[in-house]
Amino acid sequence: MYRFQHSDYLIGLGALPLLLAALFFLLQWKKKTATRMGDPALIRQLIRNFSPFRFLVKVLLVFLAFLIIILGAANPQMPGAMQNIQRKGVDVMFVLDVSKSMLATDIKPSRLDKAKQLLLLLSEKLENDRLGLILFAGRAYLQMPLTTDHGAARMYIQDASPDAVPTQGTVIADALHMANTAFNSKERKYKSIVLVSDGEDHDPDALKVAKELAQNGVMINTIGIGSPDGSTIIDPATGETKKDEQGNTVISKLNEAELQQLSDATNGEYIRLDNVDDALITMTERIDSAEKKSMSDAEFIDYISYFQWFLGAAFVLLVMEFFLSERRREKRPANGSKPAAGTPALAARALLVLVVIAAALPATAQSGNGDAKVRNGNRYYKKHQIDESVQQYQSAVQQAPDNPTANYNLGNAQFRKNNFDEAGRSYDSAIHYSQDKTMQEKGYYNKGVAMIKQKKLQESIEAWKKALKLDASDVEARDNLEKALMELKKQQQQQQQQQKDQKKEQNNKKEDKKDQDQQQQQQQEQPKPQRSRLNKQQVEQLLKALEQKENDLQNKMKQSKVKTPNQPDKDW
Numbered sequence: 001m002y003r004f005q006h007s008d009y010l011i012g013l014g015a016l017p018l019l020l021a022a023l024f025f026l027l028q029w030k031k032k033t034a035t036r037m038g039d040p041a042l043i044r045q046l047i048r049n050f051s052p053f054r055f056l057v058k059v060l061l062v063f064l065a066f067l068i069i070i071l072g073a074a075n076p077q078m079p080g081a082m083q084n085i086q087r088k089g090v091d092v093m094f095v096l097d098v099s100k101s102m103l104a105t106d107i108k109p110s111r112l113d114k115a116k117q118l119l120l121l122l123s124e125k126l127e128n129d130r131l132g133l134i135l136f137a138g139r140a141y142l143q144m145p146l147t148t149d150h151g152a153a154r155m156y157i158q159d160a161s162p163d164a165v166p167t168q169g170t171v172i173a174d175a176l177h178m179a180n181t182a183f184n185s186k187e188r189k190y191k192s193i194v195l196v197s198d199g200e201d202h203d204p205d206a207l208k209v210a211k212e213l214a215q216n217g218v219m220i221n222t223i224g225i226g227s228p229d230g231s232t233i234i235d236p237a238t239g240e241t242k243k244d245e246q247g248n249t250v251i252s253k254l255n256e257a258e259l260q261q262l263s264d265a266t267n268g269e270y271i272r273l274d275n276v277d278d279a280l281i282t283m284t285e286r287i288d289s290a291e292k293k294s295m296s297d298a299e300f301i302d303y304i305s306y307f308q309w310f311l312g313a314a315f316v317l318l319v320m321e322f323f324l325s326e327r328r329r330e331k332r333p334a335n336g337s338k339p340a341a342g343t344p345a346l347a348a349r350a351l352l353v354l355v356v357i358a359a360a361l362p363a364t365a366q367s368g369n370g371d372a373k374v375r376n377g378n379r380y381y382k383k384h385q386i387d388e389s390v391q392q393y394q395s396a397v398q399q400a401p402d403n404p405t406a407n408y409n410l411g412n413a414q415f416r417k418n419n420f421d422e423a424g425r426s427y428d429s430a431i432h433y434s435q436d437k438t439m440q441e442k443g444y445y446n447k448g449v450a451m452i453k454q455k456k457l458q459e460s461i462e463a464w465k466k467a468l469k470l471d472a473s474d475v476e477a478r479d480n481l482e483k484a485l486m487e488l489k490k491q492q493q494q495q496q497q498q499q500k501d502q503k504k505e506q507n508n509k510k511e512d513k514k515d516q517d518q519q520q521q522q523q524q525e526q527p528k529p530q531r532s533r534l535n536k537q538q539v540e541q542l543l544k545a546l547e548q549k550e551n552d553l554q555n556k557m558k559q560s561k562v563k564t565p566n567q568p569d570k571d572w
Contacts, residue, residue: 072310097197106231138167199255226254404434
């Protein structure tokens, strides 16, 4: 689809009616002047060599050249071949267990390192598929939504560690449920989950969630990592062997039965990760066997400019007009002399050509300002040389701050470098300076993704809403907006629960303080101690009653502490 980079120059087309009006008045003036000069027959004899047809052709050439110069100054552009990359694949969510049990070394160098090695190789094999990443332990966290940017996927996989999830444990059900929400809910195929875990805890809800996912067309492929005999765990916080609450050494074992059930429930594949190459071949073949869909990816915007062709055509038309005479051809006189050349008219025409070309040069320079840098940046970007592409895009923006293409592509390159805040500002500039609704919509969508990376949930929601206003058919923007709104509601509920817990804790503290004050007051009001008249049996009964009261108070304080929902009993 064509667009004009500098559409404000099209206002120059408004001069065409003025030129037509000027031509009309010129013809009327010439006609009146010829009438006033004398005998019409004599006038016709004097201008017998004048050709009205040639005059109209010359005027038409000038008008056409003027029109083409205006269009060339506005710089017609067409999206280049690299704008949309067509792919045919499936949506694959990597669900990686990063609990402390994955630090066990029964698989060298560790379970987690071996799992990351497999996922990195798998991301290279699935080059036509969209990939996403979820890390889970005691809770699940969406690290990266579905994208064709496999470079970003590999970066997030490499950074995966237990530090990414503050709550420890192994809650597979939550991770599977979050992975399902990352898919397009309207599709019943093209969806696959690759779950890598040791299955340390038996999660009773995991199989139930897996059956629900099977009804939605999701295939779960599970990869078990670890040994059935188990291994000790080195706690990264202390550097010592992990022990449970009773002080016993923790032995983490592979739970193959649960992982096998999850894959069987969704017609998936279970493999134990003993050899990375064998697991890679099996998992790649399994995912490739699924039905694939066509998808497109707009990694960067690359427009091809055509202003030079328009200006070249205008120059040719002006040259034709320059050499086309208004006079008819006439025979040479008998003495062989040439007719008068009309030097002043030729000079005027030559000056007109120079003026028009000189006037077009600033527009030409401006239309190409920064475009060469943008093309260089696109070449680096395509080769995954992100640092060099950022430099080229930044140079283009410095030359032309109002160049929306340079700002948009710079935002994409900054996003690849995890500079999400800078990427958001670049997208804002692209949106501000662009008059192309397609680029504006893509800018809002990408800004939403950049904001969600910074945990700025409200800003991402606003960006995706604006993207949908420009293109209501953007399925990914709509799905991301729904997930963000659900997450926002969940956060609000958690905040309300925390406020209730804090209020309850404060009330408990007030009650405890009130009891202490009453005890102090009773002690002050008590008379001076006298010799006890209680016997030994009565004293023992009194001590037991006090001990029971103390136990009741401790139980009451334990009940006042609310346990986090879905919190696993184990912290590894």
